[in-house]
Amino acid sequence: MDMNVSKKKLGIKERYAHMTRGLGWEPTYQPAEAVFPYDKYEGIKIHDWDKWVDPFRLTMDAYWKYQGEKDRKLYAVIEAFAQNNGHLNITDARYLSAIKLFWQGVSPLENYVVQGFARAGRHFRGEASRIACQMQAVDELRHYQTQTHSISNYNKYYNGFHSQRHMWDRVWYLSVPKSFGEDALSAGPFEFLIAISFSFEYVLTNLLFVPFMSGAAYNGDMSTVTFGFSAQSDESRHMTLGIEAIKFLLEQDPANVPIVQGWIDKWFWRGSKVLALVGMMMDYMLPKRVMSWKEAWEIYAEENGGALFRDLARYGIRPPKGWADACEAKNHISHQIWLLFYEYGGATAFHTWSPTNEELDWLSAKYPDSFDKYYRPRLEFLRDKHARGGRVYQTTLPALCTTCQIPLCFTEPGDPTKISHRETVHEGEKYVFCSGHCQEIFSNEPEKFVQSWLPVNQIYQGNCFNPDVDPTAPDFDPLKAVLEYFHYNLGRDNGDFEGSEDQQNFAKWRGQAGHN
Amino acid sequence: MSVEIKAVEIKPLRNTFTNVAELIGGDKPASRYQEATLGNQATAHMHYRPTWEPEFELFDPRRSAIQMREWYDLRDPRQLYYSSWTIQRAKEQETQEANFDFVESRRLHLSLPPDVKKLAVDVLIPLRHAAWGANMNNNEFCSRAFSEVLISPAIMQAMDNLGIAQYLTRLGLILDEPEILDTAKKQWMDSPAWQPLRHMTEDTFVIRDFMEIFVAQNFVIDGLLYPLIYDRFVDDTLTSRGGSAIAMMTSFMPLWFGQSSKWVDGVIKVVVAESEHNKALITQWTTQWRNRTIAALTPIAAMAFGDHQQTMLDEVVEQFNARAKKLGMTV
Numbered sequence: 001m002d003m004n005v006s007k008k009k010l011g012i013k014e015r016y017a018h019m020t021r022g023l024g025w026e027p028t029y030q031p032a033e034a035v036f037p038y039d040k041y042e043g044i045k046i047h048d049w050d051k052w053v054d055p056f057r058l059t060m061d062a063y064w065k066y067q068g069e070k071d072r073k074l075y076a077v078i079e080a081f082a083q084n085n086g087h088l089n090i091t092d093a094r095y096l097s098a099i100k101l102f103w104q105g106v107s108p109l110e111n112y113v114v115q116g117f118a119r120a121g122r123h124f125r126g127e128a129s130r131i132a133c134q135m136q137a138v139d140e141l142r143h144y145q146t147q148t149h150s151i152s153n154y155n156k157y158y159n160g161f162h163s164q165r166h167m168w169d170r171v172w173y174l175s176v177p178k179s180f181g182e183d184a185l186s187a188g189p190f191e192f193l194i195a196i197s198f199s200f201e202y203v204l205t206n207l208l209f210v211p212f213m214s215g216a217a218y219n220g221d222m223s224t225v226t227f228g229f230s231a232q233s234d235e236s237r238h239m240t241l242g243i244e245a246i247k248f249l250l251e252q253d254p255a256n257v258p259i260v261q262g263w264i265d266k267w268f269w270r271g272s273k274v275l276a277l278v279g280m281m282m283d284y285m286l287p288k289r290v291m292s293w294k295e296a297w298e299i300y301a302e303e304n305g306g307a308l309f310r311d312l313a314r315y316g317i318r319p320p321k322g323w324a325d326a327c328e329a330k331n332h333i334s335h336q337i338w339l340l341f342y343e344y345g346g347a348t349a350f351h352t353w354s355p356t357n358e359e360l361d362w363l364s365a366k367y368p369d370s371f372d373k374y375y376r377p378r379l380e381f382l383r384d385k386h387a388r389g390g391r392v393y394q395t396t397l398p399a400l401c402t403t404c405q406i407p408l409c410f411t412e413p414g415d416p417t418k419i420s421h422r423e424t425v426h427e428g429e430k431y432v433f434c435s436g437h438c439q440e441i442f443s444n445e446p447e448k449f450v451q452s453w454l455p456v457n458q459i460y461q462g463n464c465f466n467p468d469v470d471p472t473a474p475d476f477d478p479l480k481a482v483l484e485y486f487h488y489n490l491g492r493d494n495g496d497f498e499g500s501e502d503q504q505n506f507a508k509w510r511g512q513a514g515h516n
Numbered sequence: 517m518s519v520e521i522k523a524v525e526i527k528p529l530r531n532t533f534t535n536v537a538e539l540i541g542g543d544k545p546a547s548r549y550q551e552a553t554l555g556n557q558a559t560a561h562m563h564y565r566p567t568w569e570p571e572f573e574l575f576d577p578r579r580s581a582i583q584m585r586e587w588y589d590l591r592d593p594r595q596l597y598y599s600s601w602t603i604q605r606a607k608e609q610e611t612q613e614a615n616f617d618f619v620e621s622r623r624l625h626l627s628l629p630p631d632v633k634k635l636a637v638d639v640l641i642p643l644r645h646a647a648w649g650a651n652m653n654n655n656e657f658c659s660r661a662f663s664e665v666l667i668s669p670a671i672m673q674a675m676d677n678l679g680i681a682q683y684l685t686r687l688g689l690i691l692d693e694p695e696i697l698d699t700a701k702k703q704w705m706d707s708p709a710w711q712p713l714r715h716m717t718e719d720t721f722v723i724r725d726f727m728e729i730f731v732a733q734n735f736v737i738d739g740l741l742y743p744l745i746y747d748r749f750v751d752d753t754l755t756s757r758g759g760s761a762i763a764m765m766t767s768f769m770p771l772w773f774g775q776s777s778k779w780v781d782g783v784i785k786v787v788v789a790e791s792e793h794n795k796a797l798i799t800q801w802t803t804q805w806r807n808r809t810i811a812a813l814t815p816i817a818a819m820a821f822g823d824h825q826q827t828m829l830d831e832v833v834e835q836f837n838a839r840a841k842k843l844g845m846t847v
Binding site: 010014015018019022023024025027028029030034035037038041059060061063064065067068069071072074075083084085108111112114115116118119121122127130131134135137138141142144145146148149152155156157158159161162163164165166168169170175178179182183185186187188189448449451452453458487505509512513 | 523524526528529530531532533534535548551552555556558559560561562563564565566567568574597598599602603605606607608609610612613644645647648651652655656658659664667668670671672674675676678679681682683685686689694697701704705714715718719721722
């Protein structure tokens with residue numbers, strides 16, 4: 001038989017094109033506008049989807065192979081961690097607050113964006129861009145589920161992990177990441193991509209994912225850090241998607257540039273506010289610190305981000321509007337947020353505490369321009385008060401920024417003694433903001449942000465009590481009622497670390513495991 | 517005989533998360549599947565209406581006309597979560613890869629009878645576009661569905677669909693020159709035999725009800741296409757004519773269909789049993805899309821089976837109707 005043996009060898013790029021772009025087609029039985037109804041209304045113009053450069057040429061066979069190998073290893077560690085009481089190897093039970101914050105405030109976002117990337121993965125017209133988004137959708141499912149399984153063991157032994165789902169929809173400080181995620185998901189597919197893939201994954205991942213995972217590595221948390229290492233290659237793919245997406249949009253049409261610039265301004269600022277929570281974690285919650293928030297900001301935002309925006313200048317993109325203010329805030333935000341959470345420590349589902357002298361000295365050294373002048377005296381005052389039996393627990397509710405939903409606790413640029421505060425009257429209603437940038441985000445989309453579900457306002461309106469409580473009863477304690485509505489186990493989830501059940505159990509169990 | 521290693525035992529404070537405990541009858545040890553998928557849907561105080569669909573909330577079960585008292589009842593009997601899914605697929609991919617290697621190293625693809633090879637190419641290669649259509653539908657289903665118990669298997673199903681489209685592409689590249697893919701796409705776009713299937717596929721792209729997408733694609737279209745093409749055409753017709761190499765190179769598809777059917781049946785059975793309202797809707801969608809699919813597959817069956825086309829189609833439809841009946845429908 002004559003055999004056709006000299007077949008053309010395909011290059012990787014060509015072969016990948018057959019595996020992806022070649023699969024799609026222009027619909028003719030249904031109008032394209034009906035099949036892809038969402039990719040026009042944001043005003044982005046795409047002339048040639050084929051110009052999309054595939055950020056990673058991964059076919060499903062290779063995807064399954066790599067991911068399967070990674071997950072086999074990861075679950076072996078999760079299993080061993082659970083079997084051998086790995087939780088007792090963390091540096092100190094105070095570290096648990098850092099994972100609680102991650103579990104309560106970050107993991108649900110991973111879950112959220114699964115649907116966002118599936119939507120983008122269905123509704124962009126270019127096949128290659130769709131597949132890149134789909135891979136990220138299924139990766140994000142991985143991250144949510146593996147985080148759930150890594151943290152499952154902590155939940156068995158410690159407080160504050162148990163009702164993450166219920167708390168996410170209700171708790172005052174969780175409305176910060178929740179509104180961030182819902183802002184992105186409720187936007188069109190292009191804004192979603194800039195918000196998550198570019199601003200969050202590309203510009204800010206090193207300030208979110210990496211600090212938590214490095215914190216885990218420094219503090220003996222084998223379960224979380226193994227997840228972190230395992231997710232690293234996924235994260236680099238997601239970053240590549242982010243940079244590819246923005247270059248593609250900018251190259252397609254000059255009219256896209258101002259739209260994309262507006263999104264960069266908005267999402268950089270929104271991202272930097274969410275990151276204040278990470279700053280607090282790095283500077284205060286890690287018994288063994290990795291680096292200060294300020295150092296992380298200087299490396300990952302100022303150096304890397306600066307280089308990125310110099311690179312994007314050729315497209316007509318300038319650094320985000322809030323850039324200078326965010327850079328100045330590196331000296332302050334972690335301290336301001338920690339003080340806020342410390343004072344509202346009765347209403348957080350993680351523990352807060354006063355730093356030790358050694359820790360205060362570390363902060364003084366890391367923040368020579370701000371810590372001793374503005375924050376150390378307050379922290380020492382609060383610690384002394386606590387020592388004298390007067391642990392401060394604020395009970396009056398703070399005003400929340402309508403956009404980022406963080407209580408007004410940040411200070412004016414240039415004046416760290418003055419709380420920053422802005423107001424806008426829109427259709428007869430007054431709205432409050434933490435900064436000019438959040439105010440501007442509102443003004444650009446008032447119809448969106450008037451919908452913000454602001455926990456404090458809702459509490460005042462009586463919308464945050466369980467249905468069976470009677471607010472007219474003589475012994476009604478509104479704060480307690482709200483915390484019950486959040487599903488806190490009062491006295492176990494909240495309050496100071498000193499004397500907490502977590503502190504006591506950890507000490508007792510570690511004793512059991514280490515002595516006879 | 518057993519050995520027992522002593523480890524320090526610490527009594528846990530609780531066994532699982534409260535959202536999981538509420539759905540498994542109390543605080544007891546939960547499986548990985550349960551912790552990954554139960555009770556994770558955000559349900560309250562959504563901040564902003566979606567700009568792309570302001571008539572609904574961001575997460576909104578009203579995106580389907582199906583009504584469930586408890587969406588988390590729609591569990592996956594396979595109990596797949598990401599890790600078990602990807603590890604299982606990695607194993608299956610290894611087998612599939614070995615099959616490709618076996619065929620290529622023994623040059624089995626070069627010794628196929630020419631008419632068998634042509635028939636395989638004509639029938640199978642355009643189906644990569646149908647698999648891509650399934651991928652689009654499962655992404656849409658995933659993005660619109662309510663509750664993790666559907667969202668999680670939906671995105672895995674979409675990626676499986678993509679994997680199948682890519683396996684069919686590899687099959688084409690092994691059987692012939694790359695141009696074969698362009699020829700198959702032309703057939704998909706223009707040849708009369710493929711138009712009813714393409715027409716129907718495009719019509720599924722505009723379904724907005726997420727449960728209708730699920731029924732149309734995963735139950736009906738797959739439920740008729742896979743048995744017809746992979747059982748009857750590849751495993752029977754082609755193999756009996758010397759084309760077992762084709763069966764080796766597509767062995768993943770019938771295997772996958774068997775697994776995916778378990779999930780689909782598990783979901784539909786519970787939805788149908790929930791209420792007369794649901795039963796009527798699922799029955800209506802099933803009948804409507806079944807009739808469309810039969811019409812769409814008829815010219816392809818003619819190509820694949822010649823004179824036997826009607827018998828083959830009838831058998832497949834009968835098998836499908838029996839499956840629907842087992843799930844509580846009369847179709």
